[in-house]
Amino acid sequence: MNTVPLSHILFLSTALFFIGMYGLFTRRNMITMLMAIELMLNSVNINFVAFNKYLYPGKLDGLFFALFIITIAAAEAAVAIAIIINLYRTHRSIDVDDATDMKY
Amino acid sequence: MNGYAYLIWIPLLPLLGFVLMGLFGRTLRNASGMIGTLLLAGSTLLSFVAAYQYFFSDGKVNDVYRKITAFTITWLQFSPGVSIDMSLVIDPVSAMMLVVVCFVSLMVHVFSLGYMKGETRFATYYAYLSLFTFSMLGLVLAGNLFQVYIFWELVGVSSFLLIGFYYDRPSAVAASKKAFIVTRFADLGFLVGILVMAFYGQSLDIATLIGNLAAPQSAAYLSMTTAGFMGISALTWGLLLIFIGGAGKSAMFPLHIWLPDAMEGPTPVSALIHAATMVVAGVYLVARLFPVFSLDVSVMQVVTWTGIVSALLAALIACTQTDIKRVLAYSTMSQIGYMMFALGISGSGGEDGLGFMASMFHLFTHAFFKSLLFLCAGVIIHFVHSNDMRDMGGLRKLLPVTHVCFLVACLAISGIPPFAGFFSKEEILLAAYHANKPVYFIALFTAVLTAFYMFRLYFSVFWHKEPGHSPTHGEGALSMKLPLIVLLLCTVLAGFIPIASWVTVDGKTLATHMNPGFSVAPVVLSTLAILLAMRWYKKTSDTPDAAASALGPAFQTVSKKFYIDEAYLFVTRKIVFPFIGRPAAWIDRHIVDGAVNGIAGITGKLSQSVRAWQSGKVQSYALYFFSGIALLAIVFIYLWK
Numbered sequence: 001m002n003t004v005p006l007s008h009i010l011f012l013s014t015a016l017f018f019i020g021m022y023g024l025f026t027r028r029n030m031i032t033m034l035m036a037i038e039l040m041l042n043s044v045n046i047n048f049v050a051f052n053k054y055l056y057p058g059k060l061d062g063l064f065f066a067l068f069i070i071t072i073a074a075a076e077a078a079v080a081i082a083i084i085i086n087l088y089r090t091h092r093s094i095d096v097d098d099a100t101d102m103k104y
Numbered sequence: 105m106n107g108y109a110y111l112i113w114i115p116l117l118p119l120l121g122f123v124l125m126g127l128f129g130r131t132l133r134n135a136s137g138m139i140g141t142l143l144l145a146g147s148t149l150l151s152f153v154a155a156y157q158y159f160f161s162d163g164k165v166n167d168v169y170r171k172i173t174a175f176t177i178t179w180l181q182f183s184p185g186v187s188i189d190m191s192l193v194i195d196p197v198s199a200m201m202l203v204v205v206c207f208v209s210l211m212v213h214v215f216s217l218g219y220m221k222g223e224t225r226f227a228t229y230y231a232y233l234s235l236f237t238f239s240m241l242g243l244v245l246a247g248n249l250f251q252v253y254i255f256w257e258l259v260g261v262s263s264f265l266l267i268g269f270y271y272d273r274p275s276a277v278a279a280s281k282k283a284f285i286v287t288r289f290a291d292l293g294f295l296v297g298i299l300v301m302a303f304y305g306q307s308l309d310i311a312t313l314i315g316n317l318a319a320p321q322s323a324a325y326l327s328m329t330t331a332g333f334m335g336i337s338a339l340t341w342g343l344l345l346i347f348i349g350g351a352g353k354s355a356m357f358p359l360h361i362w363l364p365d366a367m368e369g370p371t372p373v374s375a376l377i378h379a380a381t382m383v384v385a386g387v388y389l390v391a392r393l394f395p396v397f398s399l400d401v402s403v404m405q406v407v408t409w410t411g412i413v414s415a416l417l418a419a420l421i422a423c424t425q426t427d428i429k430r431v432l433a434y435s436t437m438s439q440i441g442y443m444m445f446a447l448g449i450s451g452s453g454g455e456d457g458l459g460f461m462a463s464m465f466h467l468f469t470h471a472f473f474k475s476l477l478f479l480c481a482g483v484i485i486h487f488v489h490s491n492d493m494r495d496m497g498g499l500r501k502l503l504p505v506t507h508v509c510f511l512v513a514c515l516a517i518s519g520i521p522p523f524a525g526f527f528s529k530e531e532i533l534l535a536a537y538h539a540n541k542p543v544y545f546i547a548l549f550t551a552v553l554t555a556f557y558m559f560r561l562y563f564s565v566f567w568h569k570e571p572g573h574s575p576t577h578g579e580g581a582l583s584m585k586l587p588l589i590v591l592l593l594c595t596v597l598a599g600f601i602p603i604a605s606w607v608t609v610d611g612k613t614l615a616t617h618m619n620p621g622f623s624v625a626p627v628v629l630s631t632l633a634i635l636l637a638m639r640w641y642k643k644t645s646d647t648p649d650a651a652a653s654a655l656g657p658a659f660q661t662v663s664k665k666f667y668i669d670e671a672y673l674f675v676t677r678k679i680v681f682p683f684i685g686r687p688a689a690w691i692d693r694h695i696v697d698g699a700v701n702g703i704a705g706i707t708g709k710l711s712q713s714v715r716a717w718q719s720g721k722v723q724s725y726a727l728y729f730f731s732g733i734a735l736l737a738i739v740f741i742y743l744w745k
Contacts, residue, residue: 021730025723033723096722103720 009050016043030084030094034077041073107162108174111192114150114202115241117143118209121234129227136227137220140234141213147241148206155199159606168612171195171311173247185306193247193311196607197391197464201244204471205381207594209237211587212376215479218584219372219486229269229370236262240381244388249298249308252389256294256353259382260287266377267369279365286362290352297345301396304331304338314395325399343396343403346389347410354386355437356444357414361669363437367429371485374429375478379436380471387443387467394447394460394609408448412546415441417666419553423560424652424663426493428481431561432474435517438550439470445547446532449539450609457609459539462531465603469524472598473516476591480510483580483588484565493561497568507566509588514562516595518555518630521623527599530623537622548626555630559637567642 016039023036045066052062088094121143125136132139158172176191194202213233220229239258246252261284268280298308304327305313317325317339331338348359355363366378377383390397390407397403415438422434443463450459483506488496500507516523519530529551536544605613640648652659661667717728 024726099722100720104715104718 006050006054009046013043013046013050016040016046028095028097030080030087030096033096034080034084037080038073038077041069045069107157108154108172108192108194110150111154111174111194111245114147114154114206115238115245117147117150118234118238118241122231122238125227125231125234129231132227134226136230137213137217140230141210141217143234144206144210144213144237147237148210151202151206154194155203158194158199159196168610169196169606169608173311174245176247185312186302186308188250188308189248190251191247191309192245194245197388198244200464200468200603200607201388202241204468205237205240205244208380208471208475209233209240209376211475211479211591212372214583215375215482215587216370216372218581219482220370221581225269229266232262232265232269233373233376236266236377236382240385243385247310249301249310249313252310252392253291253295253298256349256385257291259377259385260284260291260353263287263366263377263382266373267366269369269373273368275365276368279362279368283362283366286359287352290359291349293345293352294349297342297347297349300338300342300345304342305396310392314393317399318395337400340400340403343393343400344406346393347397347403347407350386350389351410351444352386353389354383354440354444355414356386356410356441357417358668360414360418360437361672364430364433364665367427367433367491371429371478371482374433375475375482378433379474379478383436383440384443384467384471387440387447387463390444390447391460391464394450397447398451404448406448408445408540408543411441411444411446411448412543412550413441414438415445415550416546416553419550419557420662421665422557423553424659427491428484428493428496428561428565429478429491431493431557432477432481435477435554435558436474438554439466439474439517442529442532442547442550443467443470445543446535449536449543451539457614458531459535460609461604461607461614462528462535464607465531466525466528468601468603468607469516469528469595469598472591472594473513473523473525476509476513476588476595477517479584479588479591480506480513483584486580486584493564496565498566498570500566503566505585505588509592510562510566512592512595514558517558518634519551519626520555520630520634521627522596522599524595524597524599526623526627530619530626531604533626534619534622548629551626552629552633555633556637559634560641563637563641569644 020036020039020043023039024033027033027036048062048066048069052059056062084094087099091098093099118140121140125132125140129136158169162172164170172194174192174194176189178187178189180188182188213230216229216233220226223229236259239255239262243252243255243259246255264280264284267283268276270276301313302308305316307313307316316322319325325339327338333341350356352359363378363383367374369378397407418434418438418441422431422438425431425434443466446459446463446466448459450457450461450463483503484496484499485491487499487503490496512523516525519526521527533544533547533551536547608614640651664670
């Protein structure tokens with residue numbers, strides 16, 4: 001267990017986070033954007049678990065947070081997909097560039 | 105609370121009436137007249153009770169009438185001594201005024217039931233009347249200078265509303281505006297005067313103010329007489345400014361120009377507001393502050409000469425007017441001039457206080473006979489449908505009750521015994537005789553003129569020629585005749601009321617000065633004037649016109665009211681408008697408006713330039729968001745430390 005240092009795991013989560021961010025900014029398809037957001041959430045989860053494990057091994061707070069985030073992410077995915085379906089019904093598209101009605 | 109707590113109901117009942125009729129006037133309609141009259145009858149009853157209780161049972165302590173404060177509520181406290189209170193004070197003057205205001209107002213309410221019948225805005229009329237009565241009673245009972253000022257403005261507003269009651273007539277609208285602007289202009293002086301007095305006298309409460317200032321060596325008195333502006337002491341300035349307010353409301357020269365025009369209002373209103381109650385507010389104000397006024401000889405001189413000049417000018421103008429209500433208006437102004445100069449020549453105590461007593465006495469009697477005259481004029485106008493004396497004539501058989509009332513009131517105002525005006529006018533003349541001879545002779549001349557123009561009016565209306573029109577209706581309903589008869593009784597009897605033992609400057613009884621020898625001259629001269637008027641106006645004759653043309657330009661000047669209106673117009677049109685009004689308008693349009701528009705313009709430009717950020721693209725918002733976070737992270741990690 002001691003062979004993997006904390007910095008490796010942090011590197012993984014940072015990479016995951018910026019991959020998600022890159023996806024969020026470059027993709028125009030809403031479903032893909034949603035998936036990118038999930039990636040970012042998961043990178044946060046990895047951070048929580050890793051810090052819990054390395055800094056406070058006797059406690060479980062970080063794990064609980066990770067569980068909460070997974071739950072919330074599931075709910076958020078449901079809401080986001082509902083929004084996307086509604087958007088599709090009105091705009092006949094799930095491209096985010098087609099939904100720019102809310103402007104000046 | 106010392107047995108006078110019920111005083112609060114005297115002003116509150118008319119206020120209740122105002123609220124009721126103002127809110128539910130449309131549903132109440134004709135019942136509103138009855139409601140207003142009944143509420144006011146309640147007030148009148150209470151005021152009689154209060155006056156009786158004050159004068160006969162508990163006002164007098166050691167032979168001196170004292171001030172009783174029924175209650176005080178501190179409303180706004182500025183500093184330990186200076187506060188605006190709402191208080192009710194009863195002293196001899198306010199007790200007398202209370203009775204006069206309530207009684208005359210009640211008579212006018214009853215009279216209006218008949219006079220205003222069928223008017224579309226009947227309920228509104230009664231609402232305004234109630235508002236006026238409330239404000240006037242508040243003014244009379246006020247114990248605090250600022251409270252006086254508040255109610256002072258309220259009577260001004262109700263007067264404005266009632267003068268402009270027939271708002272579809274342009275002349276009425278102009279008259280109401282004129283009255284409001286002129287009195288408002290004078291009230292500015294009043295306000296500044298109040299502030300000066302409060303600053304040096306350390307109080308707004310009238311009794312405290314008098315106490316602070318009246319002691320000759322008190323700190324307040326010394327500081328007030330030594331402080332000065334432009335070589336005139338602060339005391340003189342304060343009193344003069346307050347007097348300007350009083351002169352504006354009481355239509356004293358040169359602020360009298362609004363009163364004749366105010367006759368555009370309904371005639372009962374003229375009887376109430378512009379004859380008996382509101383216009384004497386200035387006299388009342390000086391009387392309430394009399395101990396302070398009498399400290400300053402120069403202000404007393406101003407009061408005296410303003411009063412006598414107004415009395416004389418108004419009497420001269422009244423001789424030339426042909427509108428029945430305008431004649432009465434000028435005669436009101438003249439009689440108020442009498443009251444004013446009587447105050448001015450009065451001393452502050454003992455026998456010297458005769459002028460004060462006489463002034464209050466004249467105020468009391470004048471209220472009755474002048475409101476009687478106006479109500480008679482109301483009946484006449486109602487009957488003839490014209491204000492012009494030349495349309496009248498020979499009405500004595502058609503309007504018998506009015507004829508008798510008018511005759512008695514004319515005799516009273518001319519100072520013929522035994523009617524009310526005789527007693528009060530004799531007292532004033534006597535006081536003037538002892539204090540100031542020139543004033544006495546002018547006053548005597550004015551009294552003679554008064555007799556002449558009143559009987560000129562009387563003979564022109566009731567004799568002169570045969571009635572030129574067939575009567576379409578009678579003299580009027582009982583509600584119109586009854587107040588006439590009641591006021592007639594008052595006019596006959598009011599002179600016998602021993603005001604001298606009640607209303608005096610220091611609260612002590614004053615011995616009456618009925619001196620038959622002294623009265624001979626005024627009465628004989630007035631009688632001669634009446635005979636002259638009879639000779640000229642009883643039958644149609646050419647003599648008056650001949651006399652007028654013989655006087656030529658002098659007559660012309662007087663009949664044009666000494667060109668005072670024209671002078672005011674000249675000043676406003678040629679001086680105030682181009683030199684003050686236009687620059688003020690320019691500043692308003694270009695600098696004030698410019699600043700506001702400029703700020704709005706800058707805001708608009710700024711929003712134009714940043715609105716592109718609101719693109720509607722979710723991803724760019726997310727980018728802003730992340731950049732912000734990154735920026736904050738950099739700030740907190742590297743720069744904050």
